[in-house]
Amino acid sequence: MNLARYCLSNASPSGAKTALEVVGPGAEVLEVWSYDRLTATVLAVAAGLRATGMKTGDRILLRVGHSSDFPLLFFGAIAGGFVPVPTSALLTSSEASAILADSGAGLVLHDGETVLPEGDGIPFLGPDGIQDLKSSPPGSFAESRDGDPAFLIYTSGTSGTPKGVLHAQRAASARRPMYEGWYGISAADRLLHAGAFNWTYTLGVGLMDPWANGATSIVYDGPRDPEIWPGIIEKSRASLFAAVPSLYRRILKYGEVSPASFHALRHGLTAGEALPAGLYSDWKNRTGRELYEALGMSEISTYISSGPDLAVRPGSPGKPQAGRKVAVLRETTDAEDFALAGEAGLLAVHRDEPGLMLGYWNRPEETAAAFRGDWFLTGDRARKDEDGYYWYEGRADDLMNAFGYRVAPEEVERVLASHPQVLEVAVTAVPARAGVSLVTAFVVPRDAKQFDEDSLASYAADHLAEYKRPKAFRIMDQLPRTPSGKVQRKSLRQT
Incomplete structure (x- = not known):
């Protein structure tokens, strides 16, 4: 199981089909990557990284902005058996330096524009080096096992110091319950994601899942003013659009939106923060389209959602996706004591969930402390109603x-x-x-x-x-x- 190979070959799409489309202002098409070209370039990056002397499992820090180079380097590193460490282009030098030191990355790939960390003795490859990697003779996918490390992503730090979340090669295939439980995705879809590449929401929803289903991922590169998004959705012919609730709110406030807008769009997808019932109603009334919410986190991605096969209850993110083991544990005990229907408690996911992280990087005590018996405590509070819908009650530490x-x-x-x-x-x-x-x-x-x-x-x-x-x-x-x-x-x- 190699995550990059799974994403690029699971659906066995036609090699000539468009896998990645980069659009600019006005949805002008800037780049088109077929599955054949994308796969060949990913394997070229993998071979080029091997030629640098990097060893299997070595970490590689990515300081690359919102361009096609980001997915090529991310998946190329995984294809080669290395562990990419994606980071936000907005980080300061000191913030990036802290992640570089904590991750123990042995190589930094950068685009020449993103602020760099301090790393004495660590090689840095800039734009010319990245071009050399992409021009290498393509190699083959590393023979990784499903439990081998695939990528290391750092939390946003809203609840404390950012910490590394290490995911396994199986993380992409573990997303299968989302395909029907949230998206209703098929190879015919064109999915536009509004987020930055370094975020797990974008890496999964914007890249891994469309490619694993033979669909087309659309990436927008340009000004991000809210009023431009209706035009981008319409002109790019996106059939699925993914964003955070706050962007949907701003689109409705500043954009020109009606049921006649974006004719190809079947429905919207949202995650990253709770979707207020009022915003859901506003979106549906203004656009005539459904908006399906999912609840997840960096440690597992999404596991509760609504979707085409599950009626939305405004204010609730939905029910656990098929096959997910999810529970609400009582807060007043350290035992595996399950809350009653309607009782708020700690939201937990069973340790058998294949999409669950391997652990917090270099933090075995924190990893162990995150479990109560066989249940991983997400840090979220929730309650389950009599019909099995979950209702988010916020972060436990809030x-x-x-x-x-x-x-x-x-x-x-x-x-x-x-x-x-x-x-x-x-x-x-x-x-x-x-x-x-x-x-x-x-x-x-x-x-x-x-x-x-x-x-x-x-x-x-x-x-x-x-x-x-x-x-x-x-x-x-x-x-x-x-x-x-x-x-x-x-x-x-x-x-």
Whole structure:
């Protein structure tokens, strides 16, 4: 099992079929890569990396922006038996240096534009070196086993110091339950993903899954203003579009959207943060298209979702995909004690799940601590209803303490987001004085001039227990987010 070989040969597509299409502003086609050309170049990179003297299992740091070179180098490294370490092009030198040191990478590949880490004694290959790799005589796929390391990706750091998540060669084939359980994907599809390549959401949804199904992956390279996306979706003839909820919200706010828009699009896909029920309804009403949510994380990718074969319940990401072992464990015990229907607890995935990470890089204690018996604790809270739908209750480490009660920010956010004057909202506990924190709502109003804070406070009083209600409201132009679109509550606490 070699992950790159699986992705490029699982569906046995015609060699002449388009695997990758890079489009620019106005959806102008900039590059077209057939499956034959893509595979040959990936194998050329693999052979070129072997020629550098790198050994099987060696890590390779990628400092490459949003271009076709990123997937060629990522899959080329895996094809050669090496372990790529993708990183965000937005990282500073010190941030990239920390990842380089922690990963122990023995080679840095860079595009000449991305900020570089400091790495004394470590070889750096720039644009000319990358071109040489792509021009090497193609070799063959390394004979990897399904449990061998494939790639090392670092978490976004929203809950602390970024740490490496090591995935196995089987990680791509373990995504099969998503094909029907979320996408409804086929070889005829053209999938456009709005995210950056370094993110697991993009690597999986934007590249691995379309190629493993013989479909076409569309990559947009250009300005990322929200109003341009309806035109890109339409002119690229995308049949599937994947993005974070916050981008869907901005598309609806700034773009021209109607049921007549993007005629080829069957439905949208979203993950990376919770999809508010109001945003789902707005998208469906404005576009006439479904929007299917999935819940996942860097350590396992998605495992709960809605899809063409599962009716959406607004506010819920759906049910576990076929074959997934998912449970909600009680928070009040260290035993494998399962929560009752409707009871919020810790969301967990069984260690037998083939898509689960091999472990946290060089952190065996943290890896062990992430398990309760045979269950991997995702760090998310959730509840399951009587019909088997799961409802996300936020990160366990985001819980607020209000008058001795534990309160999940997402619960308060769901209520406030349903108020007609609220476009976006994030809730967190903000220190007021020594030993005292106030539940505070940071609100992006639909119309700042007409926003009525008293109306929102009254609405909260009608829908939330007194201890859950925000004690302060702050108006924002926008919420601080990570490059992957997640709200940075830590930044809000310091606002």
